């Protein structure tokens with residue numbers, strides 16, 4: 001996402017998927033170093049887990065107007081996290097633009113089909129962040 005790969009050989013990977021207004025499924029794979037993950041996603045993902053009914057960015061209740069963005073998060077040394085982000089319409093647009101940054105667009109299949117699983121082993125850069133187990 002940011003090109004800072006040298007200092008962080010083990011990057012997080014997030015598989016994002018959502019449905020475009022046309023009904024087409026759009027899926028990308030994004031790699032993130034720890035600072036980018038924290039900057040863009042760490043807090044919203046935690047907030048979404050705590051309160052699944054509210055937009056994780058602005059905390060507005062989304063009620064029945066749900067257009068979720070699905071994320072499968074692989075962080076080195078952590079269990080994989082699968083979560084649906086119940087963003088409001090504005091934040092969905094921002095989130096999806098961010099998700100496309102430096103990402104690879106995937107064919108319309110689930111993340112389980114996308115080649116080898118990322119190597120899961122602990123790295124201090126990720127351990128220090130206090131993320132989900």
Ligand SMILES: [Zn+2]
Pocket residue numbers: 001002003004032033034035036037
């Ligand atoms: Zn970065």
Ligand SMILES: [Zn+2]
Pocket residue numbers: 055056057058059060087088089090091
């Ligand atoms: Zn919002």
